[in-house]
Amino acid sequence: MSKGITSRGEDYSQWYNDLVVKADLAEHSAVRGCMVIKPYGYAIWERMQAVLDKRFKETGHSNAYFPLFIPKSFFSKEASHVEGFATECAVVTHYRLKNDGTGNIIVDEEAKLEEELIVRPTSETIIWNTYRGWVESYRDLPILVNQWANVVRWEMRTRLFLRTAEFLWQEGHTAHATEAEAIEEAERMLDVYAEFAEGTLAVPVIRGRKTENERFAGALDTYCIEALMQDGKALQAGTSHFLGQNFAKAFDVKFTSKEGKLDHVWATSWGVSTRLMGALIMAHSDDQGLVLPPKLAPIQIVIVPIFRTEEEKQAIDNYVDALSSELKGRDISVKYDDRDTQRPGFKFAEWELKGVPLRIALGARDMANGTVELARRDNQTKETVSQEGLADYVVALLDEIQEAIYTKALTFRDEHITPVESYDEFKSVLDGKGGFVSCHWDGTVETEKRVKEETKATIRCIPLDVKEEEGICIFTGKPSRHRVLFAKAY
Amino acid sequence: MSKGITSRGEDYSQWYNDLVVKADLAEHSAVRGCMVIKPYGYAIWERMQAVLDKRFKETGHSNAYFPLFIPKSFFSKEASHVEGFATECAVVTHYRLKNDGTGNIIVDEEAKLEEELIVRPTSETIIWNTYRGWVESYRDLPILVNQWANVVRWEMRTRLFLRTAEFLWQEGHTAHATEAEAIEEAERMLDVYAEFAEGTLAVPVIRGRKTENERFAGALDTYCIEALMQDGKALQAGTSHFLGQNFAKAFDVKFTSKEGKLDHVWATSWGVSTRLMGALIMAHSDDQGLVLPPKLAPIQIVIVPIFRTEEEKQAIDNYVDALSSELKGRDISVKYDDRDTQRPGFKFAEWELKGVPLRIALGARDMANGTVELARRDNQTKETVSQEGLADYVVALLDEIQEAIYTKALTFRDEHITPVESYDEFKSVLDGKGGFVSCHWDGTVETEKRVKEETKATIRCIPLDVKEEEGICIFTGKPSRHRVLFAKAY
Numbered sequence: 012m013s014k015g016i017t018s019r020g021e022d023y024s025q026w027y028n029d030l031v032v033k034a035d036l037a038e039h040s041a042v043r044g045c046m047v048i049k050p051y052g053y054a055i056w057e058r059m060q061a062v063l064d065k066r067f068k069e070t071g072h073s074n075a076y077f078p079l080f081i082p083k084s085f086f087s088k089e090a091s092h093v094e095g096f097a098t099e100c101a102v103v104t105h106y107r108l109k110n111d112g113t114g115n116i117i118v119d120e121e122a123k124l125e126e127e128l129i130v131r132p133t134s135e136t137i138i139w140n141t142y143r144g145w146v147e148s149y150r151d152l153p154i155l156v157n158q159w160a161n162v163v164r165w166e167m168r169t170r171l172f173l174r175t176a177e178f179l180w181q182e183g184h185t186a187h188a189t190e191a192e193a194i195e196e197a198e199r200m201l202d203v204y205a206e207f208a209e210g211t212l213a214v215p216v217i218r219g220r221k222t223e224n225e226r227f228a229g230a231l232d233t234y235c236i237e238a239l240m241q242d243g244k245a246l247q248a249g250t251s252h253f254l255g256q257n258f259a260k261a262f263d264v265k266f267t268s269k270e271g272k273l274d275h276v277w278a279t280s281w282g283v284s285t286r287l288m289g290a291l292i293m294a295h296s297d298d299q300g301l302v303l304p305p306k307l308a309p310i311q312i313v314i315v316p317i318f319r320t321e322e323e324k325q326a327i328d329n330y331v332d333a334l335s336s337e338l339k340g341r342d343i344s345v346k347y348d349d350r351d352t353q354r355p356g357f358k359f360a361e362w363e364l365k366g367v368p369l370r371i372a373l374g375a376r377d378m379a380n381g382t383v384e385l386a387r388r389d390n391q392t393k394e395t396v397s398q399e400g401l402a403d404y405v406v407a408l409l410d411e412i413q414e415a416i417y418t419k420a421l422t423f424r425d426e427h428i429t430p431v432e433s434y435d436e437f438k439s440v441l442d443g444k445g446g447f448v449s450c451h452w453d454g455t456v457e458t459e460k461r462v463k464e465e466t467k468a469t470i471r472c473i474p475l476d477v478k479e480e481e482g483i484c485i486f487t488g489k490p491s492r493h494r495v496l497f498a499k500a501y
Numbered sequence: 502m503s504k505g506i507t508s509r510g511e512d513y514s515q516w517y518n519d520l521v522v523k524a525d526l527a528e529h530s531a532v533r534g535c536m537v538i539k540p541y542g543y544a545i546w547e548r549m550q551a552v553l554d555k556r557f558k559e560t561g562h563s564n565a566y567f568p569l570f571i572p573k574s575f576f577s578k579e580a581s582h583v584e585g586f587a588t589e590c591a592v593v594t595h596y597r598l599k600n601d602g603t604g605n606i607i608v609d610e611e612a613k614l615e616e617e618l619i620v621r622p623t624s625e626t627i628i629w630n631t632y633r634g635w636v637e638s639y640r641d642l643p644i645l646v647n648q649w650a651n652v653v654r655w656e657m658r659t660r661l662f663l664r665t666a667e668f669l670w671q672e673g674h675t676a677h678a679t680e681a682e683a684i685e686e687a688e689r690m691l692d693v694y695a696e697f698a699e700g701t702l703a704v705p706v707i708r709g710r711k712t713e714n715e716r717f718a719g720a721l722d723t724y725c726i727e728a729l730m731q732d733g734k735a736l737q738a739g740t741s742h743f744l745g746q747n748f749a750k751a752f753d754v755k756f757t758s759k760e761g762k763l764d765h766v767w768a769t770s771w772g773v774s775t776r777l778m779g780a781l782i783m784a785h786s787d788d789q790g791l792v793l794p795p796k797l798a799p800i801q802i803v804i805v806p807i808f809r810t811e812e813e814k815q816a817i818d819n820y821v822d823a824l825s826s827e828l829k830g831r832d833i834s835v836k837y838d839d840r841d842t843q844r845p846g847f848k849f850a851e852w853e854l855k856g857v858p859l860r861i862a863l864g865a866r867d868m869a870n871g872t873v874e875l876a877r878r879d880n881q882t883k884e885t886v887s888q889e890g891l892a893d894y895v896v897a898l899l900d901e902i903q904e905a906i907y908t909k910a911l912t913f914r915d916e917h918i919t920p921v922e923s924y925d926e927f928k929s930v931l932d933g934k935g936g937f938v939s940c941h942w943d944g945t946v947e948t949e950k951r952v953k954e955e956t957k958a959t960i961r962c963i964p965l966d967v968k969e970e971e972g973i974c975i976f977t978g979k980p981s982r983h984r985v986l987f988a989k990a991y
Contacts, residue, residue: 040631041575042568042618047631050563050646057564073540074547078532079620079651079667080591083598085531087606097598101570102608103620104594106655108573108587116577118592118617127608128532130569130593130620141530141537150842156540161569161651165596177569352640 014364018298023242027293031171034301034365036288044169044176051365052288054309056179059287060159062211062306063181066203072155072183077137079161080128085136088261092135095228099165101130101176130163135229135280138184139258146186146276148267153196154186162284172289173246173501180284186276188268190255193277194232197253200281201234204249212287213304213417214238214294215424216248217447217496219472224456227280231255237471237496239424240293243445245471245498248290251281289501294420295389301366302389304416305409310346312338312405313362317355317374324349326378330398334371337402343409363388368412369405389416430494434485437497441468447498451482451491458486468497504854508788513732517783521661524791524855526778534659534666541855542778544799546669549777550649552701552796553671556693562645562673567627569651570618575626578751582625585718589655591620591666620653625719625744625770628674629752636676636766638757643686644676652774662779663736663991670774676766678758680745683767684722687743690771691724694739702777703794703907704728704784705914706738707937707986709962714946717770721745727961727986729914730783733935735961735988738780741771779991784910785879791856792879794906795899800836802828802895803852807845807864814839816868820888824861827892833899853878858902859895879906920984924975927987931958937988941981943974952976958987 016033017025031037036052048056064074080103087093107122131137138156145151159181169175183200187193201218208216216236226233230252238248259265259275266276295302305311314331318324331347338345346367348358355372362370370386377383383401386393389412396404427446431437440448452458452470463469477493484491506523507515521527526542538546554564570593577583597612621627628646635641649671659665673690677683691708698706706726716723720742728738749755749765756766785792795801804825806817821837828835836857838848845862852860860876867873873891876883879902886894917936921927930938942948942960953959967983974981 038631038634040568040627041572042570042627045568045570047568048566050565053565054563056566073544075540075543076538076546076669078530078535078537079653080532080535082531083606083608086598093598093606097600097606100596100598101593101618102595102598103591104608105592106590108576108583108590108592108619110587116573116583116587118573118594128591129598137530137532141528144528163569179566 014300014360016298016300016364019241020298026298027289028171030292030296030300036292036301037171039171042176044166046171046175046177048179048285051309055291055303055307056285056288058307058309059211060181063203063207063283064159066207067157067181067183070155070199070203072157072185074158075156076158076160077134077141079131081131081134081137083127083129085140086129088136089229089257092229096132096164100132101163101165103128103130131160132162132164133280133282134158134160134162134182135184135254135258136262139262139264139278142186142276143262143264146264146266149188149269152186152188152266152276153192155183155196156185157181157183170289172285172292175285178285180282182280182282185279186259186264187279188266188277190277193255193279194253197232197234197251197279197281200279201236201249201251204251204281204283205236207283208236208238208248208287208290209417211304211306212291212294213306213413213420214248214290215417215421217472217474218476219474219496221250221472222456222459222470222495224459225470227252229254229257231257234475235472237447237498238290238294239427239446239498240290240501241423242293243427243499245447245500246286246290246293247471247500248287249281249283252279254278254280295416296366299391300364302416303366303368305368305413308366308368309344310362310365310367311343311409312345312369312371313358313367314345314347314371314373315355315358315362316347316349317372319375323375323378326375327373330373330378334401338405341402341406343406359386368409371405387412389419428496431485437485438466441466441497441499445499447471447496449494449496450485451493452495452497453484453487453489453491455487458484462486462497466499468499471496471498471500504790504850506788506790506854509731510788516788517779518661520782520786520790526782527661529661532666534656536661536665536667538669538775541799545781545793545797546775546778548797548799549701550671553693553697553773554649556697557647557671557673560689560693562647562675564648565646566648566650567624567631569621571621571624571627573617573619575630576619578626579719579747582719586622586654590622591653591655593618593620621650622652622654623770623772624648624650624652624672625674625748625768626752629748629754629768632676632766633752633754636754636756639678639759642676642678642756642766643682645673645686646675647671647673660779662775662782665775668775670772672770672772675769676749676754677769678756678767680767683745683769684743687722687724687741687769687771690769691726691739691741694741694771694773695726697773698726698728698738698777698780699907701794701796702781702784703796703903703910704738704780705907705911707962707964708966709964709986711740711962712946712949712960712985714949715959717742719744719747721747724965725962727937727988728780728784729917729936729988730780730991731913732783733917733989735937735990736776736780736783737961737990738777739771739773742769744768744770785906786856789881790854792906793856793858795858795903798856798858799834800852800855800857801833801899802835802859802861803848803857804835804837804861804863805845805848805852806837806839807862809865813865813868816865817863820863820868824891828895831892831896833896849876858899861895877902879909918986921975927975928956931956931987931989935989937961937986939984939986940975941972941983942985942987943977943979943981945977948974948976952987956989958989961986961988961990
């Protein structure tokens with residue numbers, strides 16, 4: 012098959028767009044900025060959801076569901092929050108269409124809402140308005156709730172998965188009796204995200220804090236995990252916010268403490284979205300197509316028979332039946348691609364494009380020798396191995412592949428964290444190999460903005476493990492106490 | 502604890518409303534007609550989703566995701582479809598808010614959409630517009646796709662779970678090369694729903710076809726499952742539609758057949774929603790609270806310790822630890838309610854309200870005797886049983902409870918299908934014990950509408966297993982070839 016994918020070297024951005032469409036992950040819809048997530052792409056997202064949902068429950072959270080719509084007035088109750096979202100939200104103004112008498116369907120102006128509704132861009136406001144009814148005393152706390160939902164942010168420039176007007180995500184919203192407990196929760200969920208990114212997506216991440224400028228609208232502190240893509244640009248892969256008492260104050264959510272004192276509740280929120288699909292694709296894939304870590308691959312092993320006669324096919328079928336059952340019994344997802352409409356070479360290319368981690372091919376000679384040919388997607392190596400003990404072998408190999416994909420990304424990432432001491436050096440790294448630039452900064456929003464204007468780089472985070480170190484800001488020469496990480500970002 | 506639930510005898514409708522709120526299933530939100538599904542209610546919905554999703558996949562379907570918004574023009578392409586939904590849809594007209602200069606947040610009139618967007622009330626139009634790009638030849642068929650999503654229908658009179666402006670559901674949308682295959686699919690999915698309703702929800706259902714009048718807007722045939730609630734009203738618990746080539750024609754979806762002929766694709770769609778939560782509650786619950794079938798109960802067994810001293814508590818704790826592990830190992834969800842802030846009687850009432858199928862209570866005397874007290878939620882019986890072999894015993898008992906709940910509902914339902922031969926008899930049954938009334942009808946929309954106006958009863962379905970039988974319409978006296986089922990319905 013002809014893959015029709017631009018190479019990364021030629022045009023990284025076009026390579027990404029081609030790959031998302033050709034690998035059947037997603038496509039643009041007829042609605043501006045909204046995507047269709049196709050079955051193969053959605054199957055990967057479902058695997059992400061399953062792993063995350065399990066971790067959320069293990070850490071004490073329950074799922075719930077809150078309205079899609081937010082009254083405009085709620086939206087305005089937290090000042091910085093409305094500023095952050097007002098310029099990009101879908102507004103519902105009417106609740107009925109009608110026939111205009113000539114057969115045209117038009118909006119029925121008589122069915123105008125008294126108060127406009129905003130399609131949620133995030134749910135802090137509607138949720139905190141609800142929590143007011145759930146909390147009276149410290150006994151009602153903590154509330155540890157998560158929601159899987161669609162949200163809408165009317166982005167003007169969209170890209171499949173990375174930036175779409177509608178996207179899918181989860182948003183955790185928790186309520187606590189103390190500041191310390193809320194901060195602990197925000198940090199715990201950042202760890203859950205980081206472990207998920209590294210252990211499941213095989214994407215190494217830097218855990219850090221956002222600067223004031225890059226904080227979530229309404230947060231006192233935004234924790235984030237930052238990943239690095241193959242083109243040297245960073246991607247924020249998840250955020251966890253300590254919201255202080257801002258939303259509790261805006262929505263009057265108070266509780267009586269053990270000591271009988273009335274106080275506002277402390278809050279966190281945290282989320283990851285279908286953007287992770289973009290991170291997954293850009294971190295690992297190559298010019299041949301997707302490279303999926305085994306833990307997320309909807310098909311982990313594809314088996315392709317190579318035969319000339321029906322008799323040969325029959326012998327292979329029998330063997331594959333037994334092998335498939337054995338692998339399924341170990342929770343390996345296997346596909347036997349015995350279509351007679353396509354040649355093996357076409358099938359190899361198709362499954363390569365779709366990122367299936369391991370391919371087993373076998374023909375008459377293999378059957379005679381008691382072997383199969385194993386091909387790894389990640390490093391494109393092939394080997395001939397015995398059919399005896401094959402299930403054990405491939406189960407271990409899938410783990411090895413998961414690890415190898417992570418290690419490769421980690422090596423790349425680590426090679427792309429560059430300490431610099433001057434603004435010239437800073438610009439030269441950004442224009443050259445890219446990646447994270449580690450440098451001193453004077454701590455002001457003003458400097459951050461000017462650097463962004465001049466170089467497009469932003470402060471991705473102040474790493475949680477940052478070291479105290481005297482230095483001077485590369486831009487202003489003012490004193491600084493620690494480094495931060497700049498990068499161009501998605 | 503005081504439950505604060507109206508009794509069914511006093512006011513069935515109020516009983517339902519009280520129960521939904523008091524058992525922590527859902528509550529009204531600040532947005533007209535939209536509900537908040539609380540963690541306990543959502544946990545039940547998640548169990549429904551898990552069982553259905555597994556069945557969808559076993560029957561060859563994959564999940565995908567399509568946009569929340571539908572361009573107004575799409576919506577109008579299928580004539581009967583737009584008629585069915587135009588009068589109750591949320592319309593997005595703008596994509597930005599702004600500060601009016603005095604601090605008020607208002608809709609930015611400059612950010613008006615060129616074409617209004619409808620928040621999906623169902624997704625046939627946007628999905629069939631997408632399928633046009635997916636289908637060229639018979640090799641691309643069938644498409645077997647399902648979507649889990651939120652939808653909005655601007656209902657004027659809403660009730661939690663039963664009728665809300667926004668609700669959660671799944672919608673399957675399949676595309677086929679032949680009419681026969683599409684009909685087979687629609688019937689297969691009706692069977693999946695019926696088996697789910699009976700086997701998991703423990704709600705017996707009648708499988709049937711809707712009359713023309715009650716068909717889905719755009720369908721050639723609507724299959725349905727109809728359940729009976731304890732107040733004698735029917736509830737449509739799921740529908741599966743054979744859409745013919747209506748949507749393929751409206752969206753120009755054609756394929757080349759094996760024989761090289763160009764033809765429009767055949768379609769089905771099928772869905773169930775959070776309405777099932779309403780069916781579940783109204784079919785089984787009683788004046789003491791929820792009655793949940795074990796297969797859907799978020800907590801299947803609650804264990805309540807009864808003790809006076811710390812020493813007694815310690816002995817019970819040790820035993821419960823071991824028992825809980827054993828039960829969890831068998832996939833039983835267990836809660837040990839050892840709160841020291843509430844008395845056992847309070848806990849008994851609370852878990853009764855929440856419908857936990859089985860309660861184990863044990864005190865010092867039980868520990869001495871090697872027994873526990875088992876209380877069944879469904880029939881309110883108690884027994885003292887040995888601690889030896891307890892895990893085996895309760896696992897079997899949970900199955901028995903599942904079966905008993907179903908049998909009780911089935912007996913009730915069967916007692917409430919009444920054949921009648923005259924309109925007087927018809928009205929007297931409807932005003933009396935209610936339920937399904939089986940009678941002859943002349944097959945006209947006109948008669949159906951008049952009966953509805955006079956009695957509020959509608960034809961719930963023509964049962965799939967209906968027998969050919971000569972008779973006369975109870976309303977017009979015209980000839981009829983088979984009976985139909987009328988009922989008042991939710």
